[in-house]
Amino acid sequence: MDRQGFLHHSDRVLAAIDSNKSAKSALVASWQRSSRLHQLDPDERKGPCRVSDSQLAAARQKLEPLIRSAQGALDQLFSAVGGVGCCVLLADRDGIPVERRGAPGDDETFRQWGLWTGTVWSEESEGTNGIGTCLVERRTLTIHRDQHFHSRNTLLSCTTAPVYDHEGNLAAALDVSSCRADLTEGFVNLIATAANDTVRRIEAEAFRLAFPKARIMLLPGSETGALIAVDDDDLVIGATRTARSQLGLAPGPLADPFPAADLLGGPAVGRDGLTEAERGALQRALAGSGGNVSEAARRLGISRATMHRKMARLGIHRTH
Structure with missing residues (x-):
């Protein structure tokens, strides 16, 4: 110029x-x-x-x-x-x-x-x-x-x-x-x-x-890019910006992971919407372990704390 x-x-x-x-x-x-x-x-x-x-x-x-x-x-x-x-x-x-x-x-x-x-x-x-x-x-x-x-x-x-x-x-x-x-x-x-x-x-x-061990899923009915990361306990531990925009989540680490079933749908059980399949899996593990929570958690491959949390959410009480 x-x-x-x-x-x-x-x-x-x-x-x-x-x-x-x-x-x-x-x-x-x-x-x-x-x-x-x-x-x-x-x-x-x-x-x-x-x-x-x-x-x-x-x-x-x-x-x-x-x-x-x-x-x-x-x-x-x-x-x-x-x-x-x-x-x-x-x-x-x-x-x-x-x-x-x-x-x-x-x-x-x-x-x-x-x-x-x-x-x-x-x-x-x-x-x-x-x-x-x-x-x-x-x-x-x-x-x-x-x-x-x-x-x-x-x-x-x-x-x-x-x-x-x-x-x-x-x-x-x-x-x-x-x-x-x-x-x-x-x-x-x-x-x-x-x-x-x-x-x-x-x-x-x-x-x-960023989430190599998690399941990466698309929010139902969402556009490409609205992805969430779900861990082995079926908790949402990550979300892309597009997903956060739809869910009303702020940027940064998810301080309080929440059940994937709340987003992905399925038969609602209890107040947090976990599936009947999860309820059945926990009950079978407890029955097979004689009501021993630690043993049931081991059979399911989750921690004892996670087992207690899931039981509380689903209203499952330990059987003797």
Whole structure:
């Protein structure tokens, strides 16, 4: 972009910031944050900052389980978009790409633009951009060319989706970026759909790896991604962000696991809805052990405390 183009974009951004459009426009609200909160200049010519190799290594290590979960999904996404001049980036919560997919023939171009691991794309650092603004607004979005805050980034088109970890916390952002000038709105929409599908696969795989000994189940009647983890005692011990949204659960570890039967349905028995099959299994184990709770628990492969809890819930009393 020439000097005149820089000034034209800068003037447009500053005029929008001084208007009252931010109440109606998420884009202008982001421009305002960039200018007023982060004190950035849209006419800044200096390129994006980079972290040191040791800082990048630390960022990768912190996100390692998610990176490991994402490998196959990133490969599949790049196979769909790489041939049309796009690169794929997985950035951490600080907006630093820690994993990347790109065609060797495009690498030098993307490296010059800063679409590379270790470059800082937070909104605080780069103003309105796909990765940084996605992390702030926590939604899938596209920042297309002159929607960027910095004039030097207006040749980029970036579509980004947030990625949540196994406890429902914002963990990363998945970005598909291009420097092509001929991207149509229809193709950008396809990229957004592909990015969202990839995020669901990454989150599902990360969830499975976080609960390797649990049964992973889909909430009945729910959309893809609403997964729960159920332990050997039929207690829900984990839930994805989508499942938590439907169940009204806050992010973080589940402090109070609850019976899976409450969610999955089945014949209700007692106040907590455990199944008749579970009642029968406990009664048979108690009968076979002569009413000895410890022996019944051993036969069922559960702890004595769990056995007592299940008996109390089902209203089963020890027989002598």
